[in-house]
Amino acid sequence: xxxxxxxxxxxxxxxGGGSGMRAALQLAQSGYKTAVIxxxxxxxxxxxxxxxxxxxxxxxxxxxxQWQWHMYDTIKGSxxxxxxxxxxxxxxTGPEAIFELEHMGLPFSRTExxxxxxxxxxxxxxxxxxxxxxxxxxxxADRTGHALLHTLYQGNLKNETTFLNEWFAVDIVKNADNAxxxxxxxxxxxxxxxxxxxxxxxFATGGAGRIYASTTNAHICTGDGIGxxxxxxxxxQDIEMWQFHPxxxxxxxxxxxEGCRGEGGYLINKDGERFMERYAPNAKDLAxxxxxxxxxxxEILEGRGCGPDGDHVYLKxxxxxxxxxxxxxxxxxxxxxxxxxxxxVKEPIPVVPTCHYMMGGIPTNVDGQALTxxxxxxxxxxxxxxxxGEAACVSxxxxxxLGGNSLLDLVVFGRASGMFIEKQLREGINxxxxxxxxxxxxxxxxxxxxxxxxGEKASDLxxxxxxxxxxxxxxxxxGDYMQEGIKKLEELRPRIENVALDDKSNAFNTSRIEALExxxxxxxxxxxxxxxxxxxxxxxAHARDDFxxxxxxxxxxxxxxxxxxxxxxxxGVNFTLKTREAFEPQVxxx
Amino acid sequence: MLNVSIYRYNPExxxxxxxxxxxxxxxxxxxxVLDVLEKLKTEDPTLVFxxxxxxxxxxxxxMNISGKNxxxxxxxxSEAVKKNKLVVRPLPGLPVIRDLVIDMSQFYAQYEKxxxxxxxxxxxxxxxxxxxxxxxxxxxxxxxxxxxxCCSTACPSFWWNPDKFIGPSGLLQxxxxxxxxxxxxxxxxxxxxxxxxxxxRCHGIMNCVQVCPKGLNPTKAIGHIRNMLINSxx
Numbered sequence: 006x007x008x009x010x011x012x013x014x015x016x017x018x019x020x021g022g023g024s025g026m027r028a029a030l031q032l033a034q035s036g037y038k039t040a041v042i043x044x045x046x047x048x049x050x051x052x053x054x055x056x057x058x059x060x061x062x063x064x065x066x067x068x069x070x071q072w073q074w075h076m077y078d079t080i081k082g083s084x085x086x087x088x089x090x091x092x093x094x095x096x097x098t099g100p101e102a103i104f105e106l107e108h109m110g111l112p113f114s115r116t117e118x119x120x121x122x123x124x125x126x127x128x129x130x131x132x133x134x135x136x137x138x139x140x141x142x143x144x145x146a147d148r149t150g151h152a153l154l155h156t157l158y159q160g161n162l163k164n165e166t167t168f169l170n171e172w173f174a175v176d177i178v179k180n181a182d183n184a185x186x187x188x189x190x191x192x193x194x195x196x197x198x199x200x201x202x203x204x205x206x207x208f209a210t211g212g213a214g215r216i217y218a219s220t221t222n223a224h225i226c227t228g229d230g231i232g233x234x235x236x237x238x239x240x241x242q243d244i245e246m247w248q249f250h251p252x253x254x255x256x257x258x259x260x261x262x263e264g265c266r267g268e269g270g271y272l273i274n275k276d277g278e279r280f281m282e283r284y285a286p287n288a289k290d291l292a293x294x295x296x297x298x299x300x301x302x303x304e305i306l307e308g309r310g311c312g313p314d315g316d317h318v319y320l321k322x323x324x325x326x327x328x329x330x331x332x333x334x335x336x337x338x339x340x341x342x343x344x345x346x347x348x349x350v351k352e353p354i355p356v357v358p359t360c361h362y363m364m365g366g367i368p369t370n371v372d373g374q375a376l377t378x379x380x381x382x383x384x385x386x387x388x389x390x391x392x393x394g395e396a397a398c399v400s401x402x403x404x405x406x407l408g409g410n411s412l413l414d415l416v417v418f419g420r421a422s423g424m425f426i427e428k429q430l431r432e433g434i435n436x437x438x439x440x441x442x443x444x445x446x447x448x449x450x451x452x453x454x455x456x457x458x459x460g461e462k463a464s465d466l467x468x469x470x471x472x473x474x475x476x477x478x479x480x481x482x483x484g485d486y487m488q489e490g491i492k493k494l495e496e497l498r499p500r501i502e503n504v505a506l507d508d509k510s511n512a513f514n515t516s517r518i519e520a521l522e523x524x525x526x527x528x529x530x531x532x533x534x535x536x537x538x539x540x541x542x543x544x545x546a547h548a549r550d551d552f553x554x555x556x557x558x559x560x561x562x563x564x565x566x567x568x569x570x571x572x573x574x575x576x577g578v579n580f581t582l583k584t585r586e587a588f589e590p591q592v593x594x595x
Numbered sequence: 596m597l598n599v600s601i602y603r604y605n606p607e608x609x610x611x612x613x614x615x616x617x618x619x620x621x622x623x624x625x626x627x628v629l630d631v632l633e634k635l636k637t638e639d640p641t642l643v644f645x646x647x648x649x650x651x652x653x654x655x656x657x658m659n660i661s662g663k664n665x666x667x668x669x670x671x672x673s674e675a676v677k678k679n680k681l682v683v684r685p686l687p688g689l690p691v692i693r694d695l696v697i698d699m700s701q702f703y704a705q706y707e708k709x710x711x712x713x714x715x716x717x718x719x720x721x722x723x724x725x726x727x728x729x730x731x732x733x734x735x736x737x738x739x740x741x742x743x744x745c746c747s748t749a750c751p752s753f754w755w756n757p758d759k760f761i762g763p764s765g766l767l768q769x770x771x772x773x774x775x776x777x778x779x780x781x782x783x784x785x786x787x788x789x790x791x792x793x794x795x796r797c798h799g800i801m802n803c804v805q806v807c808p809k810g811l812n813p814t815k816a817i818g819h820i821r822n823m824l825i826n827s828x829x
Contacts, residue, residue, distance in 0.1 A: 108723075113731075117728065340651075464637040510605060
């Protein structure tokens with residue numbers, strides 16, 4: 006018998022980062038009973054680490070800027086598997102969403118005219134790639150994520166959203182119709198397990214960079230929403246597409262914003278050569294992130310890396326001058342001094358491509374409704390289930406995300422999900438109640454963990470998983486290596502499912518949470534591995550040594566991973582724009 | 596081997612808190628304090644602390660490190676170890692939930708008290724509200740607060756009156772909105788702070804300034820609020 010307490014809400018948002026709080030804000034303003042379940046206090050969410058800015062055609066830097074140019078850049082950046090309808094919606098709605106944030110108090114940096122300051126970022130152009138570099142990324146110094154996240158938390162306080170802070174969602178509760186009717190969650194402080202029932206369950210659980218050994222992501226980015234969705238039998242899309250950010254600090258993995266290169270910094274190899282001029286003659290250091298990351302790895306592999314082991318390159322900033330660095334990149338100065346022991350005012354920062362962002366996720370439509378694919382290959386809405394932000398794949402990033410587009414994604418689609426759920430609630434949502442057995446099913450994994458008597462340490466297993474992903478599914482990939490990696494993950498699965506939980510206490514038991522997170526990491530890693538091996542081409546962030554070319558004939562499509570059969574299917578990319586004809590795939594050069 | 600002494604308390608097991616000693620092989624590296632804690636947790640999974648970003652921006656891992664409040668993830672051993680010993684305790688002055696995890700409700704309640712959000716009831720324009728770079732510069736040193744509570748829990752006035760004195764962090768945020776050219780609720784905000792405790796329990800001890808991991812200066816902000824209160828009274 007599942008004799009646990011039930012808490013009921015109209016809408017429950019799992020995740021207190023940018024997208025979750027933006028969705029929550031919309032729903033709280035509508036007066037519906039809304040709760041945010043978040044495993045950390047909301048302002049500790051990983052959105053806080055976003056630095057350079059939020060890309061949007063607000064026409065501040067260039068009064069003639071157009072959202073259609075931003076749309077073009079994003080589609081090109083995605084290597085043409087971003088859904089054009091979703092990208093159109095994001096770029097067109099963006100300015101409204103940004104101005105709302107400003108009205109809420111977000112302390113953007115300013116221009117002399119008093120407007121929001123915008124800086125150049127990678128992959129940005131004017132006039133559909135023909136008008137040169139654009140400056141379209143709205144910034145609050147180099148702390149845009151922090152400013153955005155705090156502003157959203159403040160907005161939610163003002164609107165009296167209910168926060169279940171330091172609660173951890175364990176698994177999805179499905180009813181007899183396979184609809185989602187809430188989650189089972191643990192109150193970390195007390196250890197109490199509760200069924201949080203909801204008419205609308207929104208996953209805003211962020212990314213899962215911690216599947217890799219080297220990542221810019223916070224410790225908490227463990228793909229909990231993806232893990233839960235896969236365990237519930239729901240598919241994920243384009244999960245092989247992982248962005249490696251060109252500039253993670255060598256050794257520490259902490260992020261150094263692309264804004265450094267936007268402000269005029271550039272990468273050099275051990276000979277002091279500005280090597281991006283060779284790889285991307287036009288955009289140079291502001292080419293797409295996938296292009297820059299690959300170029301850096303090639304420099305290192307060909308013996309032109311820096312340092313005693315030649316295993317990184319340098320990001321040069323000193324020529325920008327101390328005053329500019331203090332004004333525009335103060336956070337980077339702090340991070341570099343702390344983690345690289347290098348003062349960018351005087352010396353370059355050692356950097357290396359580092360896992361940064363999950364382009365894939367739970368497939369959704371532009372309203373945030375989670376989708377599955379039926380036997381005939383048609384999209385089917387999963388009733389009661391929504392996703393937004395990094396956990397979702399709506400898909401605006403396709404095979405490669407442009408810098409500054411993740412913050413825009415989370416604000417625009419957090420907002421869109423909230424607005425759509427509000428409309429549905431007004432019209433009435435009627436889902437069958439979960440039975441005792443349904444709730445019990447969602448507690449199976451937790452019960453098994455709580456009963457564990459032997460098994461290996463979570464920390465050892467986690468390190469093993471991260472090493473496999475780093476070695477076999479990194480910046481460059483190869484079929485035979487990946488098959489070996491998949492085998493290793495298969496061997497790891499029973500060991501992770503049998504992970505030890507020596508500490509069975511209730512009060513703030515972070516061992517229990519870490520064991521549950523490890524199981525989510527495994528689900529994400531396995532889906533990544535199997536899908537990466539299946540996509541026999543190179544596109545965006547997915548670069549294969551054995552299939553070097555993009556293959557539009559077979560792979561101009563989303564991959565869809567079905568967990569029950571561990572099968573990879575395909576789903577069409579949306580090429581239907583409302584405002585103009587679609588952008589046809591072109592050869593992608595910078 | 597580095598000697599590490601850590602405050603331990605599990606309410607389900609321990610009648611009272613105690614200090615536990617560990618030895619850690621740092622391999623001569625200048626690790627961050629958080630790295631040491633992570634290392635220890637692999638050996639003793641019952642050790643509990645908060646952490647998230649590990650780069651000093653999320654504010655999760657505020658703790659008392661060899662006598663000084665700070666963030667474990669950006670405090671290197673070279674700054675924290677004295678006589679080959681590292682001592683880690685929870686932030687002082689607030690109830691301990693377990694080990695290094697404190698109950699921050701009182702700290703958050705003070706933050707909420709200052710109405711930490713923009714108030715401007717004039718109709719919003721179709722674009723952003725304009726703000727000059729000079730006006731925006733007034734928010735520098737204020738908006739960067741990460742709510743880690745290092746400052747408020749280092750403040751003797753907050754220890755005495757955590758329910759009535761807003762504390763340095765909350766007051767820094769109060770001034771962040773008072774100083775914002777876009778906010779129109781200055782009078783209302785000042786009226787809410789105008790009592791003997793909220794602001795005036797600050798005695799300028801400046802522990803907050805000494806410990807802030809972001810290099811912010813709450814005492815200065817409190818001085819500005821005092822001046823505004825005094826000016827608004829005359």
